[in-house]
Amino acid sequence: MGSFFREHFPWISALSTGIMIGASSTTIYFQLSRNLAREVLELTSVVNSLRKDIAELREKVANRKKKTGYCSVQPSSGDDDDEFEEAYGGSDLEGIDTGHVSDGYLTANEASDRDASRTSFSDFFAKADKLLDGKDPEKEQAYKLIHQKRDSLSRDPEFLWRYAKSTYFLSQIEDGRGNQEKKKDLAHKAKDIAFSALLITDQNANVHKWCSITLGNLSDYKATKDKISDGFEFRTHIEKAISLNPKDSSSQYLLGRWCYGVYMLSWIERKVAATLFATPPSATIEEALEHFLEAENLNPGMWKENMLYIAKCHIEKRQYQDAVEWMEKGSRLAINGQDDRVAQKEIDTLLVKYRQ
Numbered sequence: 001m002g003s004f005f006r007e008h009f010p011w012i013s014a015l016s017t018g019i020m021i022g023a024s025s026t027t028i029y030f031q032l033s034r035n036l037a038r039e040v041l042e043l044t045s046v047v048n049s050l051r052k053d054i055a056e057l058r059e060k061v062a063n064r065k066k067k068t069g070y071c072s073v074q075p076s077s078g079d080d081d082d083e084f085e086e087a088y089g090g091s092d093l094e095g096i097d098t099g100h101v102s103d104g105y106l107t108a109n110e111a112s113d114r115d116a117s118r119t120s121f122s123d124f125f126a127k128a129d130k131l132l133d134g135k136d137p138e139k140e141q142a143y144k145l146i147h148q149k150r151d152s153l154s155r156d157p158e159f160l161w162r163y164a165k166s167t168y169f170l171s172q173i174e175d176g177r178g179n180q181e182k183k184k185d186l187a188h189k190a191k192d193i194a195f196s197a198l199l200i201t202d203q204n205a206n207v208h209k210w211c212s213i214t215l216g217n218l219s220d221y222k223a224t225k226d227k228i229s230d231g232f233e234f235r236t237h238i239e240k241a242i243s244l245n246p247k248d249s250s251s252q253y254l255l256g257r258w259c260y261g262v263y264m265l266s267w268i269e270r271k272v273a274a275t276l277f278a279t280p281p282s283a284t285i286e287e288a289l290e291h292f293l294e295a296e297n298l299n300p301g302m303w304k305e306n307m308l309y310i311a312k313c314h315i316e317k318r319q320y321q322d323a324v325e326w327m328e329k330g331s332r333l334a335i336n337g338q339d340d341r342v343a344q345k346e347i348d349t350l351l352v353k354y355r356q
Helices: 036-062 080-088 108-132 136-147 156-174 180-200 203-214 224-244 250-264 267-276 285-298 304-316 320-331 338-354
Strands: 071-072 103-105
Touching: 108 136, 108 304, 136 156, 136 180, 156 180, 156 203, 180 203, 203 224, 203 250, 224 250, 224 267, 250 285, 250 304, 285 304, 304 320, 304 338
Parallel strands: none
Antiparallel strands: 071 103
């Protein structure tokens, strides 16, 4: 898994006196779990890609007469779900919002084109996801691949959250190269892309997750009050993502980071937050640990940075032996990018201190 926040969640950056408030920077990215959840999400993306085709079919089928060689696409009842089931089989797509198909008929060629389109988009998303799960060179390839489809798929939320994700990754790569202006431009672009998907649907877990990530990534460029306000919005989106897909380990990790960052706020930071908002944020170390452990449970033995934060929670609870065990587990995992290098450096430092 990749990294998300380098330090605390960015609530407040600095007071006018120069006292630093909150953490210095935020990096939030990860690889999605390679499990059944991905297959379901890919299937959802296929359905979403068909919406444009369905809209066009509504006009075509309205006045089409039944001819030999045509296949019927007629509803068994008056609701939208039944219409979709009649056209595409339905059972594997139950519960997915697919739009409306009017009564009418598809030509054999149109049905063939539709099936080819479904396969094409499924293959495209699978290829993009594989690249996004790779190291930095693969992530750059993913961005180029996805960027090329920006015009044709600009109304597909499954495409847009991947576009936001790849753009975010590229911003982090440019940061590692010292290209701060490029990083800033790409960070803003990633956030705009993610929130454009939210305008299309608010029922997609990955859309909400990437709204959270890209929003938090802009903290270094915002004023104090905006940072705190964004912190509330961050939690709203990530909790929505979890409610839509509770099996996503990365969302559990993100909420854990939010709780950990709030718990670690200093007395001065809490006072500043309280003066700006009637209800300042609050969280316990137990809440943070609960989310980190759930992330580990959903994606066991694969995530160096999550193991680091489990250890840091145990340190806060003065459970030092448990902390050492988790850091040693994390040390045994391979380093796959800049995020892992940063996490490993912190693990090495903490192990020197707490192994004794």
